[in-house]
Amino acid sequence: MTRGELSRTIKHDIEVLVAEAVAKAQEAGELPALALPESPVERPPRPEHGDYASTLPLRLARAAGAAPLEIAGIIARHVQPTEAIASVEAAPPGFVNFRLSEAWLAAQVDAIVAAGESFGDVPLGLGQKVQVEFVSANPTGPLTVATGRGLAIGDTLASVLAAAGYQVEREYLVNDAGTQTETFASTLYARYQQLFGREVEVPAGAYTGDYVVDLAGEIRDDYGDKFLDGGQPYPPEVHDIGIQKMVRLIQDDLAAMGVRYDVWFSEHSLYQSGTYEKAMALLKERGFVSEKEGAVWFASSTLGEDKDNVLVRSSGRPTYFASDVAYHYDKFFVRAFDRVIDVWGADHQGHVPRMKAAVSALGVDPERLVIIIHQLITIRRGSQEVRVSKRAGDIVTLREVVDEVGPDAARFFFVTRAADSHMDFDIDLAQRQSAENPVYYVQYAHARIAGILAHAQERVADFVDGDVSLLSHEAELALIRRMLQFPELIESIALSLEPHPLPYYAMDLATSFHDFYEKCRVVSDDVALSKARLKLAAAAKLVLARALRLMGMTAPDRM
RNA sequence: GCCCCAGUAGCUCAGUUGGAUAGAGCAGCGGUUUCCUAAACCGCAGGUCGCGGGUUCGAGUCCCGCCUGGGGCCCCA
Numbered sequence: 001m002t003r004g005e006l007s008r009t010i011k012h013d014i015e016v017l018v019a020e021a022v023a024k025a026q027e028a029g030e031l032p033a034l035a036l037p038e039s040p041v042e043r044p045p046r047p048e049h050g051d052y053a054s055t056l057p058l059r060l061a062r063a064a065g066a067a068p069l070e071i072a073g074i075i076a077r078h079v080q081p082t083e084a085i086a087s088v089e090a091a092p093p094g095f096v097n098f099r100l101s102e103a104w105l106a107a108q109v110d111a112i113v114a115a116g117e118s119f120g121d122v123p124l125g126l127g128q129k130v131q132v133e134f135v136s137a138n139p140t141g142p143l144t145v146a147t148g149r150g151l152a153i154g155d156t157l158a159s160v161l162a163a164a165g166y167q168v169e170r171e172y173l174v175n176d177a178g179t180q181t182e183t184f185a186s187t188l189y190a191r192y193q194q195l196f197g198r199e200v201e202v203p204a205g206a207y208t209g210d211y212v213v214d215l216a217g218e219i220r221d222d223y224g225d226k227f228l229d230g231g232q233p234y235p236p237e238v239h240d241i242g243i244q245k246m247v248r249l250i251q252d253d254l255a256a257m258g259v260r261y262d263v264w265f266s267e268h269s270l271y272q273s274g275t276y277e278k279a280m281a282l283l284k285e286r287g288f289v290s291e292k293e294g295a296v297w298f299a300s301s302t303l304g305e306d307k308d309n310v311l312v313r314s315s316g317r318p319t320y321f322a323s324d325v326a327y328h329y330d331k332f333f334v335r336a337f338d339r340v341i342d343v344w345g346a347d348h349q350g351h352v353p354r355m356k357a358a359v360s361a362l363g364v365d366p367e368r369l370v371i372i373i374h375q376l377i378t379i380r381r382g383s384q385e386v387r388v389s390k391r392a393g394d395i396v397t398l399r400e401v402v403d404e405v406g407p408d409a410a411r412f413f414f415v416t417r418a419a420d421s422h423m424d425f426d427i428d429l430a431q432r433q434s435a436e437n438p439v440y441y442v443q444y445a446h447a448r449i450a451g452i453l454a455h456a457q458e459r460v461a462d463f464v465d466g467d468v469s470l471l472s473h474e475a476e477l478a479l480i481r482r483m484l485q486f487p488e489l490i491e492s493i494a495l496s497l498e499p500h501p502l503p504y505y506a507m508d509l510a511t512s513f514h515d516f517y518e519k520c521r522v523v524s525d526d527v528a529l530s531k532a533r534l535k536l537a538a539a540a541k542l543v544l545a546r547a548l549r550l551m552g553m554t555a556p557d558r559m
Numbered sequence: 560g561c562c563c564c565a566g567u568a569g570c571u572c573a574g575u576u577g578g579a580u581a582g583a584g585c586a587g588c589g590g591u592u593u594c595c596u597a598a599a600c601c602g603c604a605g606g607u608c609g610c611g612g613g614u615u616c617g618a619g620u621c622c623c624g625c626c627u628g629g630g631g632c633c634c635c636a
Contacts (some may be wrong), residue, residue: 046580345630455596517599
């Protein structure tokens with residue numbers, strides 16, 4: 001096998017080599033003709049075991065009726081040697097260990113530099129249309145810290161999927177049609193009237209945060225007393241203006257976190273475009289709608305749910321669930337996404353089974369809808385827990401955190417935890433540790449390389465002709481090995497849809513670079529070696545920058 | 560009561576989908592700068608992987624039970 005377009009990753013190449021070796025051993029009658037179990041090659045934890053290892057013999061032993069070590073020996077003997085592989089060995093109790101050729105490793109630096117920005121891309125998605133919808137917080141208040149998590153997960157996932165060859169759209173659903181926005185508008189209008197000295201009470205369940213008062217002030221400044229006698233509970237313009245301003249605020253907050261959405265989808269538009277009616281009609285046509293107790297129900301119990309769910313209240317108003325059914329109808333039928341990924345907080349987990357049931361009731365394979373649930377964040381100031389409630393007005397805003405610790409540190413923090421894990425966010429600690437945040441460790445490696453390249457510019461003419469075969473130091477090879485993991489990581493994240501390994505990788509890559517820096521003088525009197533090492537440093541800079549950018553962070557040249 | 564998630568070093572968390580001697584960051588202790596960025600590097604210390612059973616060549620990882628914490632079980636979103 002030669003290096004080329006067909007090879008996704010060296011890991012993949014080795015998996016192919018193993019499969020071919022088994023097939024040859026079977027032809028030769030040395031192994032029984034058995035169907036092979038799934039057995040991806042893995043990375044041995046200890047360097048003396050090589051770069052990659054197959055555990056296939058261990059999995060095959062019972063069915064083959066032979067000792068694992070013996071099978072490992074047979075497979076190792078049948079592996080076709082390639083320029084990339086230096087050695088193949090059987091090791092007890094039944095591993096097949098592969099060691100990469102150092103000459104081949106060194107040559108990969110040229111490949112990485114040639115690939116440039118596209119190093120790390122893997123042909124997995126093949127242009128499939130994927131939508132990632134995340135955050136989608138109600139436009140009834142500023143974004144809270146809690147939304148930072150969905151933001152980091154969703155945005156990073158979208159970036160990684162794009163790198164993996166998917167056609168990705170980021171989407172924010174603006175809930176501009178529900179009862180929450182009505183309560184919000186009522187509160188806003190009450191505040192507005194109060195600003196003109198009227199004795200008006202805020203409604204029950206009102207949004208008592210000061211930001212509503214500020215917003216009312218803005219409306220007064222912009223429109224004067226125009227809406228003062230606009231009717232009850234609020235004039236429609238106040239509702240719309242309020243939502244609009246709130247959405248703009250949210251957009252600003254998201255921009256401050258480095259997120260750009262492709263689509264801002266209005267819930268209200270589902271009712272104007274006729275999508276809602278079409279979705280309900282399809283559901284009815286397929287026999288999943290029933291009427292009882294004066295309401296319209298989704299017969300989810302026929303799909304294995306423990307109960308039915310209301311679509312249209314007896315008052316005639318659709319529920320949030322009905323909106324969401326129509327919304328997903330739009331995603332799959334109108335816009336025809338191959339795959340839809342919704343990122344929700346754990347407080348919505350109860351909504352997952354019925355949403356999946358609804359999608360399948362619409363006739364869509366429920367596998368095409370992936371709902372990622374992330375656990376909630378507990379916010380503390382020191383030892384004191386902060387209850388976050390938009391309505392009560394006790395909010396720790398995302399903006400507040402960004403302003404204090406910076407977007408890069410915030411993004412890094414949010415994306416580093418697995419979605420399934422609960423998260424403690426201590427604001428005091430975040431401030432104190434912002435300078436200790438590992439993101440700076442990664443960024444520093446990038447800045448260090450930029451410094452070296454600038455330094456070299458004055459001494460070494462150019463290093464495009466650098467001969468990378470001169471790279472043979474352990475630290476150099478370790479850095480190259482680390483970089484070659486990058487495409488594997490992209491592939492792995494695109495499959496698992498769990499972005500949290502990315503920051504860990506970035507730290508490891510930075511460590512490999514710092515170690516190389518300590519042990520290998522880059523710019524020295526040895527011009528040939530300098531050029532080779534400059535090329536290696538430039539490659540590392542590329543990969544660091546890309547890892548950071550995938551997480552929505554900056555890659556500074558100076559710190 | 561039922562369902563989902565978690566419990567790993569003092570703290571915050573990873574753990575390659577069941578593999579070889581369980582790791583990182585921070586905190587603690589000690590060391591490294593005539594030299595491209597010391598926001599770095601090297602070393603030391605720190606563990607009954609919540610508890611108890613089970614599955615098998617092999618379990619932090621899978622199954623069962625229990626304990627603790629978070630979330631859910633509305634004609635709320």
